[in-house]
Amino acid sequence: MITSVLVANRGEIACRIARTCRELGIRTVAVHSDADANALHARTADTAVRLPGAAPADTYLRGDLIVKAALAAGADAVHPGYGFLSENAGFARAVRDAGLVWIGPPPEAIEAMASKTRAKELMGIEPLREVTEADLPVLVKAAAGGGGRGMRVVRRLADLDGELAAARAEAASAFGDGEVFTEPYVEGGRHVEVQVLADTHGTVWALGTRDCSLQRRHQKVIEEAPAPGLPARLTEELHALAVRAARAVSYVGAGTVEFLVAGGRAHFLEMNTRLQVEHPVTEAVFGVDLVQAQLRIASGETLADLGL
Structure with missing residues (x-):
């Protein structure tokens, strides 16, 4: 105890x-x-x-x-x-x-999700190896970063090499890691995240969605829970994918799985292996104390013991 x-x-x-x-x-x-x-x-x-x-x-x-x-x-x-x-x-x-x-989660889970490329591989998503005109627009992203640093939208193939170099330099400066990758750029997508809780006994729960699409310079401005206007099928898919991500790394404790949602599809972005700044939004909606859940899970209690 x-x-x-x-x-x-x-x-x-x-x-x-x-x-x-x-x-x-x-x-x-x-x-x-x-x-x-x-x-x-x-x-x-x-x-x-x-x-x-x-x-x-x-x-x-x-x-x-x-x-x-x-x-x-x-x-x-x-x-x-x-x-x-x-x-x-x-x-x-x-x-x-x-x-x-x-x-918090096991060190191995933190390491596995720290790299966006590794996280996507765990979810069965392959980055674009060779970008063609048909792939445009694409997004260049830092593998180890966040907050919009090391990120570039590329709409012309002629700009790709220059943007890759610029993103690598920015990523190396900001995160000490210059690895970048490319992926399809989702136009007009909504940024939706799923709060998860996992205990040491293999049980993982998804505690609803949060919409954080309103952002300034890739920084979240407003969080709304649950994410409004999502079809029930898509919400269920988001929950299932978030639980799958947690299970893929034997996750323990509180974490957040982030997605872009567009055209009725969910696109996995990353997993934050910690409590997020925005966690009180979920707490207010679900009537749960996520910090208390973290403490009790770390003490060996099951999710069922929490009485949620």
Whole structure:
């Protein structure tokens, strides 16, 4: 049973996780940089551990320091929140190797879904190897990225080489990985995601859809749940594909599978192997505390035990 959780994050998500921990009677440990010594998440936790320095690279991104902090504070589990090290398989392994409970998916699942090309292969989707006029328009995407970086829409074959080079350079700069791939560009598609929960006993549930089509510079502006106007057949297909993605990597905990929907078809995009910023939208619709679900799943409970 989990009795003390170190939250390897700051700000809103650290406060959010701590709130649920308090409701469950679980002690919380915060970590903070020098700049965040008086931040709300540090002031309201049961224990706060200083990470010397101000820059995230010296503090919140130092997995070794965070593991040491957890052990020194007597925590028995680590919750990564979102951002920072939440999708870092090496950090997840370090937490486990230290004898702590990792409140997230297995490191192998994080690694498998970290690369968009690998994720698509797991879903049986092959990238375009050679682009022809008939394939246009196509989308060039960074394999390891997100947020629109390393992404280019190509409508003329003559522009392809230049856009590939530009995308590789941007991806290498932003993510330290210059791998890119091409896929058909879905014109006018809706961006729909499916929230999933999976326990350690092989059960996976899809908790509805969220529409996040309204975006600015590839960043989501509005989330709406359930995604409006989807035919029941298509909703069922999205749920089935999301569960299939989770099962393909033996997923555990909360995650999100993202799709483009156009012409009555669902096109798999990627899987986010963490709690998302947008998770409260699903919580409000389903009346479920996803952080509590994560904690209970990490403690070995089944989805049936959650009473959802």
